[in-house]
Amino acid sequence: MIARVQITDSQLPGSVFVPMHWTEQYANRGRMGALVNAVVDPISNQPESKHTPVRIKAYQPAWQGFILSRRELNMIAPDYWVKIKGEQYYRYELAGITLPENWREWAQKNLCDSDGGTPQWQEYQDSGRGNYRAARIVNNQLESIVSIATESALPERNWLTGLFAKTQLEKAERMALLTGRPPVGVADVGTIVCACFNVGEKTIQAAIKEKGLKTHQEVGRCLKAGTNCGSCVPEIKALL
Ligand code: FES
Numbered sequence: 001m002i003a004r005v006q007i008t009d010s011q012l013p014g015s016v017f018v019p020m021h022w023t024e025q026y027a028n029r030g031r032m033g034a035l036v037n038a039v040v041d042p043i044s045n046q047p048e049s050k051h052t053p054v055r056i057k058a059y060q061p062a063w064q065g066f067i068l069s070r071r072e073l074n075m076i077a078p079d080y081w082v083k084i085k086g087e088q089y090y091r092y093e094l095a096g097i098t099l100p101e102n103w104r105e106w107a108q109k110n111l112c113d114s115d116g117g118t119p120q121w122q123e124y125q126d127s128g129r130g131n132y133r134a135a136r137i138v139n140n141q142l143e144s145i146v147s148i149a150t151e152s153a154l155p156e157r158n159w160l161t162g163l164f165a166k167t168q169l170e171k172a173e174r175m176a177l178l179t180g181r182p183p184v185g186v187a188d189v190g191t192i193v194c195a196c197f198n199v200g201e202k203t204i205q206a207a208i209k210e211k212g213l214k215t216h217q218e219v220g221r222c223l224k225a226g227t228n229c230g231s232c233v234p235e236i237k238a239l240l
Contacts, residue, residue: 066092070164094148135177
């Protein structure tokens, strides 16, 4: 299993907690059921989920990246991928031990599908710093974008994910796509808190302050954040 680690004082020393709800539909190496001892309780048939020895070590990939795509993709399996469904897009967080020989070929195999319209391709590569970015635009809408880094940090996803809600890209947005940052004068919404409605931390903080919101229900009525799956409600409460 490959998973992102959160280090917290609330975990008992010497033990780890891993959610059991992931299937191979959402993460290729995220299924903890594969690790649990093949022994069940003789009466209830419960597996030994709380009684399995574990050993953990750092996973050190040669590259990390993400893809945002308007349609669901058939991934050319890297070592690690996780899929997150957002509003009008899928987000894939990726990592791999081996570097593809040609990033353009890799990106085009993953992103280019017959989706009608007239696709346009934007691309940027800095081999020295190990960065590769490409975007695919169809009928002036963002269809997909990929960002790969081997040494430097990846751009934030929040402004890019918001572009999938737009029916037409502005010229300044198209020009800024591969930077991953909004053009000058466009507000930064901050880290996305509510993935269902693409609502960022800064947007929530501003609404709390300006409108005097006191509860997560009030935030939901104002911004829709937290009103679908509800998994962002603890984060909204923390911001309140
Ligand atoms: S993440 Fe689902 S409602 Fe916010």
